[in-house]
Amino acid sequence: MKEPIIECDGLSVCLGGLKVLDGLTLSVYDGDFLGIVGPNGGGKTTLLRVILGLEKPSTGSVRVFGGLPGSFPGRIGYVPQRLFFDREFPISIRELVLMGRLSKKKICQHYNKRDRQIAYEAICTAGLERLAERRIGDLSGGELQRALIARALAGDPELLLLDEPTASIDPQMKTTIYDLLEHLQEKLTIVLVTHDTGTISRYVTRTASLNVTLQLYESGLTPNSESLSVAYRYPVNPVVYHSPVSRTIDHP
Amino acid sequence: MLQEILAFEFMRNALFAAILSSVACGIIGAYVVVKKIGFISGGIAHTAFGGIGLGYFLGINPLFGVIPFTLFAAIAIGLLSKKAKVAEDSAIGTFWAVGMAIGVICIGLRPGYAPDLFSYLFGNILTVPTFDLWMILLLDMFIIGVVWLLNKEFLAISFDEEYARVSGLKTTAIYLLMLCLIALTVVIMMRVVGIVMVIALLTIPAAIARMFSRSLPGMMLLAVVLSTVFSLFGLWFSYQLDIASGATIIVVAGVTFLLVHAWRLLSALLTEQ
Numbered sequence: 167m168k169e170p171i172i173e174c175d176g177l178s179v180c181l182g183g184l185k186v187l188d189g190l191t192l193s194v195y196d197g198d199f200l201g202i203v204g205p206n207g208g209g210k211t212t213l214l215r216v217i218l219g220l221e222k223p224s225t226g227s228v229r230v231f232g233g234l235p236g237s238f239p240g241r242i243g244y245v246p247q248r249l250f251f252d253r254e255f256p257i258s259i260r261e262l263v264l265m266g267r268l269s270k271k272k273i274c275q276h277y278n279k280r281d282r283q284i285a286y287e288a289i290c291t292a293g294l295e296r297l298a299e300r301r302i303g304d305l306s307g308g309e310l311q312r313a314l315i316a317r318a319l320a321g322d323p324e325l326l327l328l329d330e331p332t333a334s335i336d337p338q339m340k341t342t343i344y345d346l347l348e349h350l351q352e353k354l355t356i357v358l359v360t361h362d363t364g365t366i367s368r369y370v371t372r373t374a375s376l377n378v379t380l381q382l383y384e385s386g387l388t389p390n391s392e393s394l395s396v397a398y399r400y401p402v403n404p405v406v407y408h409s410p411v412s413r414t415i416d417h418p
Numbered sequence: 419m420l421q422e423i424l425a426f427e428f429m430r431n432a433l434f435a436a437i438l439s440s441v442a443c444g445i446i447g448a449y450v451v452v453k454k455i456g457f458i459s460g461g462i463a464h465t466a467f468g469g470i471g472l473g474y475f476l477g478i479n480p481l482f483g484v485i486p487f488t489l490f491a492a493i494a495i496g497l498l499s500k501k502a503k504v505a506e507d508s509a510i511g512t513f514w515a516v517g518m519a520i521g522v523i524c525i526g527l528r529p530g531y532a533p534d535l536f537s538y539l540f541g542n543i544l545t546v547p548t549f550d551l552w553m554i555l556l557l558d559m560f561i562i563g564v565v566w567l568l569n570k571e572f573l574a575i576s577f578d579e580e581y582a583r584v585s586g587l588k589t590t591a592i593y594l595l596m597l598c599l600i601a602l603t604v605v606i607m608m609r610v611v612g613i614v615m616v617i618a619l620l621t622i623p624a625a626i627a628r629m630f631s632r633s634l635p636g637m638m639l640l641a642v643v644l645s646t647v648f649s650l651f652g653l654w655f656s657y658q659l660d661i662a663s664g665a666t667i668i669v670v671a672g673v674t675f676l677l678v679h680a681w682r683l684l685s686a687l688l689t690e691q
Binding site (some may be wrong): 199217218220236239240242244246250252253254255256257258261262265268269271273274275276277299321 | 450567568569570571573574576577578580581582583584585586587588608628631632633634636637
C-alpha cells in the first residue's frame, strides 16, 4: 500500500488550555482532494497549522511526506486566509506570486529569470495575466484569492493546503475558484478547509466534518444534514449544487 | 547665497549628514512602516540613550557606546517579545525606560558636565564632526549591503511572517537582523534629529512614500528622496530663522505629512459629491 502524504494518528491539540482537536486520525493519499467542513472554532485552521508545523500536537503524531511537519516546505503550497495581511502593502500580483518561490531558494539567493517565468505561469494558470502589475489593494476578493493560489502554485508543490478560499466571495467567483481547483486536482493533492458544505461535495473526493473530533466520508458519500448537525451542533442542511440551466437566447 | 553657506565646513558636513542619513532612513523606514514596527523602533531609539551614557562614563566616543548598546537592545527586545511570554508593548516599554535610566545614571556618575548631551537627544546637524560622517557612510554601506543580500527575505517577513515561516525561512533570525539594522539607522540619525525624534523621520517619509508606491523598492527610493528634501529644507529654515535644526526637520516632515493627508481627504470628499 502506498505511503500517505499526511498521516495524523490520535492527534490532539490544546491551545490556551482548550482542546481544539481531539483524537484525530486521518490519512491523506496522493491524488486526494479532501474537503474539511465544520463550524468556526471547530479546529479546521488549527489542523492546517499543525500540518504546516506552525502548531505542535499535544498528543498523537503527525507525519507529512513521512517526516515531521515543517520538514519539507518546498513540497507544500499554502493558501492562507486572505484577511491576515495588509491589503495596503505596496506590492503587485507579480511580486506577490514570486514570493511563492521562496521555499525553493536558499537564503541570500535572489530570484532569477526562471523563478519569474514559473511565477508568471502560475499567474496564467490562475487567469490573472491581465492583472499581473496591479497592486494587491486594487483587487477584488476573488482576484486576490486566486493570486494567493497562484503564489502557492509558484512553489511547484505536491500538496496544496487551502484555508477558507471562498469565504466572503460572491457566488460566481466561488465557482471559478472551485473550477481552478478541480483543474489542479489532476496534478496535486489538495486539502481544503471551508464553510461551503454543499458546493465542495461536487468537487472533492472525500469530505470530513470537523468539530474538535473528525468524521470522514469516502468518495461519493457526502455528509447529510443529520451528520452535519452533529458536527455543527445545530441543524444544518447541505446546500445542493445545481448546474446553471443553460439557456439559448432567441433573437427575433 | 548657496556658495556662501557652503563655504563653511560645518555646513558642508551638515549637508552630507542630511543626505547620508536619509539613505538609511528611507530604506529602513520603509520596512518599519510596512511591517508596522514603529513602536519597537521607537523603543530601540530611546534605549540608545543608555549607550550614550555608557560612552560618557567610560570616557570613549559615545558612538562606540551606542552601537553595541543599541544592537544588544534590539536583539533583547526582539527576543523578549517573540519568544518569551511577554506582551510586546510591555517588553518595549520596559527597555525604553530602563535604557534611558541607565543613560541618566551613567552621566550622573561621570563628574563634570556632559557638553554635547543635548545634541544626542535632540540632534544638531550643524555640529556633526567629520569622523562621525565617515561612520555614517560606513553604516550606510553596511545597511545597503545587507538589504541587497536579504531583500527577498525581508520582503517575505514584512508581508506575511507566517507564510515566510511555512516557506522554510528562519523568520526570527531575519526579524532580529532587521531590528539590528533599525538600531544602526537610529545611530546614524542620532546626530541629525536626535534619539527622541528619530522615530518621526524614520516613519514619516516612508509613510508618505507608501501612498504613491506600487513596490517596496519604489517606496524606499521615494522615502530616501523625501527624507533628503525634509532634511535640507529643515536645515535651510533653521539657518534662516536661527532655530534648532533637528526639531525644524521634524516639523517640516510632520507638516508635509499632515498636508498630504488633508489633501487626500479633501480630494476623496470632492469625488464623493
